Amino acid sequence: MSTVLLLAGMAGITYALRVCFWFGAGEGLPAWFKRTLHYVPVAVLTAIIVPAVLLKDGAFDLDIHNARLAGALATGFIVWRFKHLLAGIGGGLLVFVLWRWLSPLLMS
Template structure:
C-alpha cells in the first residue's frame, strides 16, 4: 500500500508541475533558474549511466574485462568525433558485444 501511495504522490507532483508550465507558470521563472534547467537532462543521464558502467555488485569494476566501460568509452569517442548520436549508440553497442565475446579469448591468450 505504501508503494501505491508513493507512486500516486510522485505522479501527482509531476502532473501538477507539467500542467503549471503549460499554463504559463514557466514564464515567471528567473532567468538563472531557466538556464540551470538546461543541465537537468545531462545530470540525470550521468547519474543513471555512470553507476551502471563503473559499478558491479556495489564495487568499482575498472578491469579490462568490463565491456560496459569499453562500450561507453567507444560511444563517447564516436559521438565526440562524428557528432552523431545514433552512430555512437550503434558503435558503442557493437564494441560492447565484441568485447564481451572476445574478453574470454583474451584471458586465455594472456
C-alpha cells in the same frame, strides 16, 4: 501498498510540475534559473549511466573485462568525434557485444 502510494505520489507531483510549465507558470522564473534547467537532462542521464557502467555488486568494476565501460567509452568518443548520436549508440553497442564475446577468449 505503501510502495504503490509512493509511486502514485511521485507520478502526481511530476505531472503537476509539467502541467504548470505547459500552461505558462514558468514565465516568471528568473533568466539564470531557466538557463540552469537546460543542464537537468545531462545531470539525470549522468546519474543513471555512471553507476550502471562503473559499479558491479556495489563495488567499482574498473578491470579490462568490463564491457559496459568499453561500450560507454566508445559511445562517448563516437558522439564527440562525429557528432552523431545514433552512430554513437550503434558503435557503442557493437563494441559492448564484441567486448563481451571476445574478452573471455583473448584476455583469460
